[in-house]
Amino acid sequence: NAGVTQTPKFRVLKTGQSMTLLCAQDMNHEYMYWYRQDPGMGLRLIHYSVGEGTTAKGEVPDGYNVSRLKKQNFLLGLESAAPSQTSVYFCASSHHRSSYNSPLHFGNGTRLTVT
Amino acid sequence: GQQLNQSPQSMFIQEGEDVSMNCTSSSIFNTWLWYKQDPGEGPVLLIALYKAGELTSNGRLTAQFGITRKDSFLNISASIPSDVGIYFCAGPSNSGGSNYKLTFGKGTLLTVNP
Numbered sequence: 448n449a450g451v452t453q454t455p456k457f458r459v460l461k462t463g464q465s466m467t468l469l470c471a472q473d474m475n476h477e478y479m480y481w482y483r484q485d486p487g488m489g490l491r492l493i494h495y496s497v498g499e500g501t502t503a504k505g506e507v508p509d510g511y512n513v514s515r516l517k518k519q520n521f522l523l524g525l526e527s528a529a530p531s532q533t534s535v536y537f538c539a540s541s542h543h544r545s546s547y548n549s550p551l552h553f554g555n556g557t558r559l560t561v562t
Numbered sequence: 563g564q565q566l567n568q569s570p571q572s573m574f575i576q577e578g579e580d581v582s583m584n585c586t587s588s589s590i591f592n593t594w595l596w597y598k599q600d601p602g603e604g605p606v607l608l609i610a611l612y613k614a615g616e617l618t619s620n621g622r623l624t625a626q627f628g629i630t631r632k633d634s635f636l637n638i639s640a641s642i643p644s645d646v647g648i649y650f651c652a653g654p655s656n657s658g659g660s661n662y663k664l665t666f667g668k669g670t671l672l673t674v675n676p
Contacts, residue, residue: 551597551607553605556603
């Protein structure tokens with residue numbers, strides 16, 4: 448099993464450009480999440496999904512959109528990138544509703560730089 | 563939202579030393595989780611704690627769920643170079659009754675000198 452796979456691994460954007468980050472999981476998990484990690488800030492939740500066709504806002508959703516058209520995929524979009532979105536983005540998935548019964552499985556991250 | 567205060571922010575230790583870090587919250591948590599992030603990778607769950615006072619071990623790692631339910635501790639005994647990484651505490655966010663969103667601490671960066 449590949450687990451959680453994120454593409455691309457690295458990307459450099461200019462301010463105003465758009466891009467989509469792809470997350471794929473092969474564990475048949477219901478729940479998927481997008482986090483960003485910044486130095487000294489830990490992991491902050493951007494958006495999450497509790498099932499195919501559903502999405503919800505997390506702690507820092509502004510400037511991002513998401514879609515969950517297929518259960519195994521969770522896309523994170525930046526319509527007009529800003530330097531403040533320079534970060535490492537992590538996708539995660541979990542099986543059950545209660546996170547303590549079903550730990551998050553993380554991908555290896557996408558390092559995004561916006562110049 | 564809920565916030566987790568993790569300390570220390572960073573630690574530099576010699577191989578073989580024991581390590582202790584902690585996490586506190588202003589509100590009660592029903593679950594405490596400890597994750598480790600190796601350089602260049604995503605976090606991986608180390609230990610999960612489900613009730614106050616619980617003490618759980620995973621090899622050289624031991625974690626405790628504080629009696630007040632507002633704190634948790636992680637200890638690493640006899641550290642080795644591969645213990646290097648960022649350690650995060652986390653707990654379920656209870657906003658809106660949901661318990662499937664995790665709040666993470668800011669992490670403790672551990673460096674082990676061989």
